[in-house]
Amino acid sequence: MSAVWRASRAAVRRRRLQTFVIGLVVLLSTASIVVALALLDASSAPFDRAFAERRGAHVVATYDAAAVTDAQLAGHRPDVTAIAGPFRQATVDTSRDGNVPRLQGRPLTVVGRADPGGPVDTVDIWHGRWVTGPGEVVLNEAPPAAGYQARFRPEDDRVTLADGTTFTVVGRGYSISRTADAWVAPDRIAALRPTTVQMLYRFADAGTTSEVDGHVAALRTGLPPDALVATQSHLVVKETIAAGPGAYVPFLVVFGVLGLIVAVLIVGNVVSGAVVSGYRHIGVLKAMGFTPRQVVAVYLAMVSVPAVVGCVLGTVLGDLGARPLLRSAFLGLGFGAEVGVAPWIDVAALVGAPAVVLLAALVPALRAYRLSAAEAISAGSAPRPGRALRVQRALGGIRLPRAVSLGLGLPFARPARTALTMAAVVLGVVTVTFATGMSETVRRYSDLTDLKDTPIAVRPLRPDGGQPVTQRSVPEVEQLLRSVPGTTRVAGGLDLEVSIVGDREPATVYFVRGDVPAMGFADQIVTGRWLRAPDEVVAPSTVLHDHGLAVGDRATVRFGARERSVTVVGEIMSTAPGWPRMVAGWDTFERLAPNYRILPHEMYYALAVAPGTDTGRYLAAIRTADPGLDVWDNGGSNSYTTAVVALSTVLTLLLGLVAALGVFNTVVLNTRDRRRDLGMLKSIGMTPRQVVVMMVTSMAALGVVGGLLGVPLGMLAHRVVVPITADAANLSLAKALLQVWQPGGLALLAGAGLAITVLGALLPARSAARLTIAEVLHNE
Amino acid sequence: MTTDATVVLLDGVRKEYGDTTALDGVSLSIRAGEAVAVMGPSGCGKSTLLNMIAGLDRPTAGTVVVQGEDLGRKNETGLALFRRHRIGMIFQFFNLLDDLPALDNVALAAQLTGSKAGPARQRALELLDELGIADRRNAYPAALSGGERQRVAVARALMNRPALLLADEPTGALDSRAGEQVMDLLLDLNQIGQTLLIVTHDERLATRCASRVVELADGRIARERTLEKA
Structure with a gap:
């Protein structure tokens, strides 16, 4: 056995506590590093993994159906690795009546497609089935987050177009490439008078904007001018998705980076402290005849033993801990269960952690290398x-x-x-x-974002489909809800489309009443303040931007023949439930639309209940009190x-x-x-x-x-x-x-x-x- | 036999460290005002004997009684209080706190008993003055010579007016001149009634300062001799 190894082993034995501490610090740090790296990896990877798994389209191209033939498009394959189409595509307007609010009066891109699979853009049918017959449609919607269940009411299963055509929603699918808002069977698209044709392409290299632009340019060549009317890059889609459900990802990334930094600093601190405290011993070794190199080797070996053991155990611990955490964390992003700990992370931890330890030990060890025996023995002994x-x-x-x-x-x-x-x-x-x-x-x-303070939702049923309808007015419904044992707060809301004077775009205003400020809504203020007086509105930044407004601005809103001058007093989070819209108090509604006859089903109520309330019994109590009220639990474990x-x-x-x-x-x-x-x-x-x-x-x-x-x-x-x-x-x-x-x-x-x-x-x-x-x- | 004047009484003290016997049935008594030197070759048990008397270590067997207090019956706190009030210790390597000046090193012993800083420093200064190093009171140990450091250590040992002053190789780390000065100091202290136990292998120190020499060999008292002072 060499003298270096013998001295190292003796040092490890003599400093059992310190060796244990180094090992434990490296173990926990390595576990943190593995979790942090897995987090960083998973944060950037879910879209790419899901995109690859579902053979997402690098480019979604829309051609003028009058300018090219299907044969031309099918044969036009510059540098593509996979191609799907041609699919007939039509843009239709939905009716302002008879649709659920988010489908009221909006343009809808409908594509005729035979099946959800194919070489490009697999549509994930997460509810219902694919279209097979006339009058059927599949909507493109992201699946609900983990912990939530999709809940559909009868009116959700119907789409009415502006011309009165009605489709039945037979399924809900998710296209990661966002190739359509809805799909119908290919032989049914003709009825919608499609004017364009959709082609989906995958390329070998499309990781950058310039590469995508190059492929788009190639797609134009060989076809009549103006044949290609629009393209959509997967990079744009990725960015959009990342700003949506992936909102948590940056926070998780910060945790990952913090974990890395702290782990490295503490390991460096502990290891260098161990070497510095051993200067006297280093001096003794030198006095005994150890060469400076041997002394450095003794100390590096001394810290390496616990470091390697801690690193291996830490990698296993981090690996075991990260998998379930990440899997459940990213399931809600709609990317499935592709998230895990990549092998390179284990390798990086197994190599990186000991390297950090050795580096941390090397710096003070090299100082000891240069010190004479006498200096080392007396180093730091006299203040x-x-x-x-x-x-x-x-x-x-x-x-x-x-x-x-x-x-x-x-x-x-x-x-x-x-x-x-x-x-x-x-x-x-x-x-x-x-x-x-x-x-x-x-x-x-x-x-x-989940409005966790208001777990119970109530909406009066629509007066169709033979369902019971409430006979109560808005205040009566509110009073009824307050009277149900367990209710602590009630908030009501009504969406109304108004126009803003001087702005061509209409705006939806959500008029709220009841205990709204105390139910978490007021906490959503980003800048400015919550509503205090009539004729005040708050809105997300996207809505303010769309209408050229800012906090402090005044605007005149019109409903029918009446106008009110309102002041934007605050900006609220854009991730609030529902689509982005302005929010105003009920008194503003009463001044703006005093003669508006509210239909019961236009109201939405959010309820807060006392802790310990049995949700099942509570819901049943409301249904019993008024069978015309649809009530469901929005809360539960997310x-x-x-x-x-x-x-x-x-x-x-x-x-x-x-x-x-x-x-x-x-x-x-x-x-x-x-x-x-x-x-x-x-x-x-x-x-x-x-x-x-x-x-x-x-x-x-x-x-x-x-x-x-x-x-x-x-x-x-x-x-x-x-x-x-x-x-x-x-x-x-x-x-x-x-x-x-x-x-x-x-x-x-x-x-x-x-x-x-x-x-x-x-x-x-x-x-x-x-x-x-x-x-x-x-x-x- | 013990009398009122007996300061230290060891009876059959035995100390083992694993398989090694450091002291093997040592019995010894020291009377008040006596100066006793313990001598012997390295490893004979001199320092172990001193540790037993100072309450720094516990015997495996036998009893150690100092000023009527059986040290075997005391817990760690009791031993600390015993040392604080009854014992003054001087070490070969001084054992001063490097980050305190001489005056505060001396005053420290009194401050641990709860004395306020002012009176403690005043008495420390008087002691340093008596030992001839008052002018070095603000110097840190690193700036003091070996002899000066040992004087500071002596002053610290005397701070709480101990019944027994224990010195472990007090001149071992000093040059001959400084050693002479420390010997004079110990002699002077004994002459004014301070009981002394000196562990040394320096025959000159023993014969000059002690009235009795106890020689140890292999953990046992091999010989005792009384010295006649001129």
């Missing part, structure tokens, strides 16, 4: 005179128990070591603060949100634990360094309790300062990173999502620094109190 010593002296005169004042002075004795410890504490507190805030933001975001919050929590805990271990390691090293002093103090009568008080005080002081520094830094990081992340995802974030801090919570977070250091110090302090004085003093 430099200066401000630190003056602080110590000043503390000796203050009216505190001497054990406390000595403890307060200890951090000043080794400024570099103190800085290292402080960095670990601050980093830990920043991490915990940031991650806690981020986790809370994600949770609130989910709650707001597994996606749960998974995202769980992921955030797991990463927060992992990072907090890693940071705490970093502190623990530093305290162990400090105690080791102070063995002689502790022995002397005990020899002159310092009691074990005083030893513990002194050591814990020395670290608690750092914990308090670390907490006071770390909390505002963590809050600042949250305040800076979250909006940047949201901007990157084209999200407007409500103020409430950034104001996640409560005084009590902040005090707890600040206390986290204290807790980390006290807990980290307690064990080594107690061990110091039990030191055998004789052994310590006589071994020096």
Whole structure:
């Protein structure tokens, strides 16, 4: 056995606790890295994976049916790897009456297609079946998020066109390439008078805009001019999708990046601390005749042993933990269960984590390499005179128990070591603060977008199809709902299409009544404020942009012959449930449309119920009270949100634990360094309790300062990173999502620094109190 | 036999470290005002004996009574309080706190008992003055010579007016001149009534400072001799 290996093995055995700490830190850090990398990988990959699996179209081309023949299109295949079509395509308008609101009076792209499969653009039929006969249509809709079930009412299964033609919805499918709004059978499209033909293409190389543009240019060649009337790139579709259900992805990415940074920093901190604390031993080895290279090898081997063990176990742990978390988190993005931990992540963790450890050890080891034996032995053994010593002296005169004042002075004795410890504490507190805030933001975001405060939805049934119809007026329905045991709040809403004077585009205004502000709606304010007075509106930025409005602007809205001048007082989140629209108070509705006769089924009610209410019984009670009311549960467990919050929590805990271990390691090293002093103090009568008080005080002081520094830094990081992340995802974030801090919570977070250091110090302090004085003093 | 004047009484003290026997049935008594030197070759058990008397270590068997207090009956806190009030210790390598100046190193012993900083520093200064290094009170240990450091250590040991001053190779790390000064110091202390136990292998120190020499060999008392002072 070589001398280097023998010395390394002896060092590992002698420093069992430190070896264990290094191994544990590397284990948890590696697990964090695996989860973080899997997160990063999964965040960027779901669309691409689903796109590949469903053979998405790189280019959706629309040709003028009068300018080209099907034979021409079928034979025109410049550089394509797969082609589908030609499919006849028509653009039709839906009726303003007889359709569900989101299909009222809007253009619909309908494609005649024989089946949902084919070489390009597999349509995922997630509900119902494909079209087979006349009068049937399949709508293109994304599947519901994980944890939600699609719920269709009779009116949802019918589409009426502007010319009165009615189709029955026989299925719902999802085209990741968004090739149509609806599909009908090929032999039925002719009735819709198609004027264009759709072709779907896949290419070998279409990863960039310029590549896609090149293929589009090639598609034009060889065909009559103006034959190609429109194209749609998969890159544009990807961007659009990423701004929709993928809104959580950037938050998860931030967690991933944070996990990586903290894990690397803490590993570096712990390992370099281990080497620095071993300088004396390094000096002894050199004095024994070890060459500088051998000394470096001893130390690298010493930290490599626990690092490799920790890394392997951490990879397995991270792998096992990441899979279920990611799978459930990304299921809600409509990308299926393609998400997992890619093999390259395991390889990267297995290679990267030991590499980080070796790199962290190499820097101080190389310093030891250059030191002479005498220098190494005395390195750091005598403090430099200066401000630190003056602080110590000043503390000796203050009216505190001497054990406390000595403890307060200890951090000043080794400024570099103190800085290292402080960095670990601050980093830990920043991490915990940031991650806690981020986790809370994600949770609130989910709650707001899901309107979790209003889990029960009620809509009066339509007066057709032989269903019972409520005879109650709007106030009567509201009163009835309030009277049902368990109801705590009731909000009502009515969509009304109005026109804005000077704007050709009509606008939908959602007029709200009841307990709306207290039910989470007011929390959706991004800028400005919620409604306070009549003739005020709030709207998402997309709506404001479409109508050339901004917060503070006034606009005149018209309904029938009446006009009201309204003020935009706030911008709300664009991800609020339902499609983006203006929101105004009921009093504004009464002033704008005093003679409007509200049909019961035009109203939508959201209810909040008392905690512990049996939802099933509650729904039954409403149905019994008025069979004309359709009532359903919008709430329930959203597994996606749960998974995202769980992921955030797991990463927060992992990072907090890693940071705490970093502190623990530093305290162990400090105690080791102070063995002689502790022995002397005990020899002159310092009691074990005083030893513990002194050591814990020395670290608690750092914990308090670390907490006071770390909390505002963590809050600042949250305040800076979250909006940047949201901007990157084209999200407007409500103020409430950034104001996640409560005084009590902040005090707890600040206390986290204290807790980390006290807990980290307690064990080594107690061990110091039990030191055998004789052994310590006589071994020096 | 114990009398009121007996400061230290060891009876059949045995100490084992694994398979090694450091002390093997040592019985010894030291009277108040006596200066006893314990001598012997390396590994004979000198330092172990001192540790037992100081309450720094516990015997495997036998009893150690110092100033009427049976150390075997004390827990760690009790031993710490015992050392604080009854024992002063001087080490070969001084064992001063590097980050405190000389004055605060000395005052520390009193402050641990709860004394306020002002009175503690005042007494520390008086001691440093008596030991001739008051002008070095603000110097840190790293800036002191070996002799000066040991004087500071002596001052610290005397801070709480101990019944027994234990010195473990007090001149072992000093040059001959500084060693002479420390010997003079210990002699002076004994002459004013301070009970001394010195562990050393320096015959000159023993004969100059002690009135009795106990020689250990293989953990046992091999010989005791009383020295006549001139």
